[in-house]
Amino acid sequence: MAAKTAITPTRADDYPEWYQQVVKAADLAENSPVRGCMVIKPWGYAIWENMQRVLDKMFKDTDHVNAYFPLLIPLSFLEKEAEHVEGFAKECAVVTHHRLEAKPGGGLVPAGELDEPLIIRPTSETIIGASYAKWVQSYRDLPILINQWANVMRWEMRTRMFLRTSEFLWQEGHTVHATAQEAMEETMRMLDVYADFAENYMAMPVIKGEKTPEERFPGAVNTYTIEAMMQDRKALQSGTSHFLGQNFAKASGIKFLNQESREEIAWTTSWGVSTRLVGGLLMTHSDDDGLILPPRLAPHHVVIMPIHRNDEEKAQVMEFCHSLKAELQAQQYSGQPLQVHIDQRDLRGGEKSWQHIKKGVPLRVEVGPRDVASGSVAVGRRDQEPKAKAFIPRAEFVGTVTKILDEMQSGLLNKALKHREENTQKIDSWDDFVAYFTPRNADKPEIHGGFALSHWSPGPEALEKLKDLKVTARCIPLDGEKESGKCLFSGRPSPQRVIFAKSY
RNA sequence: CGGGGUGUAGCGCAGUUGGUAGCGCGCGUCGUUCGGGACGACGAGGUCGCAAGUUCGAAUCUUGUCACCCCGACCA
Numbered sequence: 001m002a003a004k005t006a007i008t009p010t011r012a013d014d015y016p017e018w019y020q021q022v023v024k025a026a027d028l029a030e031n032s033p034v035r036g037c038m039v040i041k042p043w044g045y046a047i048w049e050n051m052q053r054v055l056d057k058m059f060k061d062t063d064h065v066n067a068y069f070p071l072l073i074p075l076s077f078l079e080k081e082a083e084h085v086e087g088f089a090k091e092c093a094v095v096t097h098h099r100l101e102a103k104p105g106g107g108l109v110p111a112g113e114l115d116e117p118l119i120i121r122p123t124s125e126t127i128i129g130a131s132y133a134k135w136v137q138s139y140r141d142l143p144i145l146i147n148q149w150a151n152v153m154r155w156e157m158r159t160r161m162f163l164r165t166s167e168f169l170w171q172e173g174h175t176v177h178a179t180a181q182e183a184m185e186e187t188m189r190m191l192d193v194y195a196d197f198a199e200n201y202m203a204m205p206v207i208k209g210e211k212t213p214e215e216r217f218p219g220a221v222n223t224y225t226i227e228a229m230m231q232d233r234k235a236l237q238s239g240t241s242h243f244l245g246q247n248f249a250k251a252s253g254i255k256f257l258n259q260e261s262r263e264e265i266a267w268t269t270s271w272g273v274s275t276r277l278v279g280g281l282l283m284t285h286s287d288d289d290g291l292i293l294p295p296r297l298a299p300h301h302v303v304i305m306p307i308h309r310n311d312e313e314k315a316q317v318m319e320f321c322h323s324l325k326a327e328l329q330a331q332q333y334s335g336q337p338l339q340v341h342i343d344q345r346d347l348r349g350g351e352k353s354w355q356h357i358k359k360g361v362p363l364r365v366e367v368g369p370r371d372v373a374s375g376s377v378a379v380g381r382r383d384q385e386p387k388a389k390a391f392i393p394r395a396e397f398v399g400t401v402t403k404i405l406d407e408m409q410s411g412l413l414n415k416a417l418k419h420r421e422e423n424t425q426k427i428d429s430w431d432d433f434v435a436y437f438t439p440r441n442a443d444k445p446e447i448h449g450g451f452a453l454s455h456w457s458p459g460p461e462a463l464e465k466l467k468d469l470k471v472t473a474r475c476i477p478l479d480g481e482k483e484s485g486k487c488l489f490s491g492r493p494s495p496q497r498v499i500f501a502k503s504y
Numbered sequence: 505c506g507g508g509g510u511g512u513a514g515c516g517c518a519g520u521u522g523g524u525a526g527c528g529c530g531c532g533u534c535g536u537u538c539g540g541g542a543c544g545a546c547g548a549g550g551u552c553g554c555a556a557g558u559u560c561g562a563a564u565c566u567u568g569u570c571a572c573c574c575c576g577a578c579c580a
Contacts, residue, residue, distance in 0.1 A: 006541080035571095035572080087578095087579095090578065091578070091579075123580090152580085154578090154579070154580080155578095156578070156579060157576090157577075157578060157579085158575095158576095158578085158579090163580090164579065164580080168580070170580065217580095237579090237580065238580085239580080240580070272580065273580075274580045275580090276580055277580095307538080307539060308538095309538070348537090348538060348540090348541080348542070349538065349539065349540060349541095350538085350539095350540040350541045350542085351540090351541055351542090352540095352541095353540055353541080354540075354541050355541095366539065366540095368539055369539095370539075371539095378539075380540095386540080387540060389539090389540085504579095
């Protein structure tokens with residue numbers, strides 16, 4: 001007997017567990033033998049590849065180029081920028097040896113101790129800075145606009161698939177500019193690229209904002225973020241763009257001669273998004289039947305499931321399927337040919353169909369003898385009930401498929417946007433604030449809270465008061481209306497509201 | 505690093521007062537099925553985390569050890 005929902009528990013019952021179950025049911029990833037690391041399985045990786053493809057094009061369209069810098073960084077490099085050390089020292093994996101030797105009685109022991117330990121990059125500002133220091137001599141060498149796709153490692157205490165793993169995949173842009181203004185423009189340009197990607201490809205609405213000093217990237221002058229609201233109303237920091245000022249340029253010695261032949265210290269930025277986005281995608285759209293993928297990032301847009309009982313039927317059905325696939329693939333969707341997969345596996349129809357539902361494939365098409373005879377297809381949409389099936393003429397489906405996908409894409413964005421709006425409110429008293437972020441059932445907290453827009457001014461008060469609530473300032477919205485008020489925590493004047501939320 | 509817990513088949517688990525290993529799922533074969541998560545029969549699969557001890561006999565008791573998980577500080 002089929003369960004009511006494909007995923008147990010449901011989101012309402014136990015959101016974190018639901019998340020894990022969707023990762024598993026959608027075959028995105030699994031735990032690895034190494035603590036905190038994950039194996040990204042083909043379906044999960046295909047989503048990441050699509051993200052990469054789109055982002056990479058956006059980077060190149062904004063004049064960036066790709067390069068690659070080493071995984072291992074001399075320990076001394078990290079030490080160069082004081083705040084940076086402070087921020088990352090505690091989570092660095094350190095390589096101290098370069099050889100293994102057989103141990104008497106079996107096993108291997110590290111040997112060949114290194115003179116200087118190497119760290120596995122938690123981020124690459126310092127090692128890239130060393131190269132940039134050599135590459136930059138003159139104002140004519142600027143700007144440098146480089147991105148790298150890489151893995152990094154941060155020895156996290158608590159990990160969660162995609163959202164926080166010890167090793168994760170990301171891209172990190174590192175740019176050098178002659179002036180503060182140029183670097184600042186770059187910082188904002190890339191923040192806009194991220195917001196564009198999140199909303200128009202992931203269908204995940206985000207709020208662009210500046211981080212409060214406590215939440216800044218170690219060593220940055222300013223950190224900007226895109227913050228998204230997940231279905232449990234928690235915030236997910238989905239991408240960051242940092243204006244590093246001259247901090248790292250000073251530390252790495254990135255200097256140039258300006259047009260007046262005077263030496264100047266350069267201005268740098270860095271910006272990144274990671275495989276965390278896959279987790280964000282999941283938590284933004286998926287339901288109690290599994291993953292829901294926005295069509296523009298789905299590895300397959302359409303899965304065709306042939307149905308037949310004997311060889312004769314099979315021949316006719318398969319011919320129909322292959323020609324349908326060819327017709328569909330001839331169409332462009334979101335800058336590439338429509339991705340169509342024929343699932344011919346020897347599985348029961350129901351089982352097969354549910355697998356694709358759980359994996360979030362936007363459109364499922366069943367083709368059986370009846371369809372071959374009538375020239376129709378049976379279409380199921382992932383944004384509708386699992387059992388809803390529309391029998392429509394084949395030509396009509398072929399003619400409207402991209403329109404349907406666009407409709408699904410915008411439907412997802414609108415739904416997510418509505419969810420965020422419904423769970424965002426202005427809060428002006430501390431009591432209301434506490435009530436907003438306190439679950440009614442303390443033992444088994446229900447989904448509660450959301451984004452609180454409250455007045456805030458810099459200072460230690462907020463951090464202190466928020467400690468027990470597990471709420472943090474997510475960002476100072478960039479396009480928030482200017483509205484003066486009194487800081488909820490210190491009572492000092494505040495020029496605008498800040499977003500507070502529980503977060504991942 | 506503090507507090508709590510768990511290690512038994514690929515996964516999830518049971519295993520009583522010590523007596524020589526079991527269930528569900530999954531997997532394989534065959535049959536009936538198949539347009540929405542099928543059913544039956546048969547079958548494969550285990551140094552009971554590791555080590556020492558007690559005992560005629562240890563998954564079970566003792567000691568040690570290792571690993572992992574959960575709760576806190578850290579975070580794309």
